[in-house]
Amino acid sequence: MKRQRAFTLIELLVVIAIILILIAIALPNFLDSQMRAKYVRAVSDMRSLAIAAETYQTDWRAYPPYGRVSPEGVIQYPATVNSFYDKMCFIGSAITSPVPYIHQVPVDLFAELLEGPEVLGQLEYLNLDQHVGNFPDPPPPYAPNLIPAWGHWRMVAAGPDGDRGQDIKENRVYAPTNGVRSDGDIVRCQRFQDNRPSRPIN
16 A cells, blocks of 8 residues: 655644745735725826816806815805814715716725715815805914915825824825825815925914
8 A cells, every 4th residue: 555645734834834924925015005006096086076176167167165074973065164173074066966077076095984974985175265265254364375375175085094184284294105104194286286295284
């Protein structure tokens, strides 16, 4: 009878150890690739939404109004008041109907951690003409700087840290060169097409 040769326990453990080492090396690279893909998608979606907003302005001589989600989760559209503690601002239905300037408002792929109304899953949008007009009289000292710094609109995605809104209020803008998981929001505004920080304003 021929004796069949089988793997020893040591050989199996060595193979398992090699597989685990390869997974440990490959997994971070895979997660980083996913993060980069989300970033590229967010930038692309913001570009599409920016084109829709500019086309809307050509037709109506004003940019699309924005709505707000209050700290308590109440939705107001269009927004008529400002609160530093709002959960988000959103572009609303004017951009999709009755004329579909964009067929669907893009989702924020980094907003998975945000809890509240469904609209929180969209990219954040702020009409700065409307926003400045909503300040009480007298307005806060930073109000006159908003439009010169950003232009007439601003869009924000949460970025890899998932905490959309607070970062941009503190002027922290996500930079992929600082690592895929660095802090900051992904921002696009009318004045700057790329994701660059502006001067410290709110």
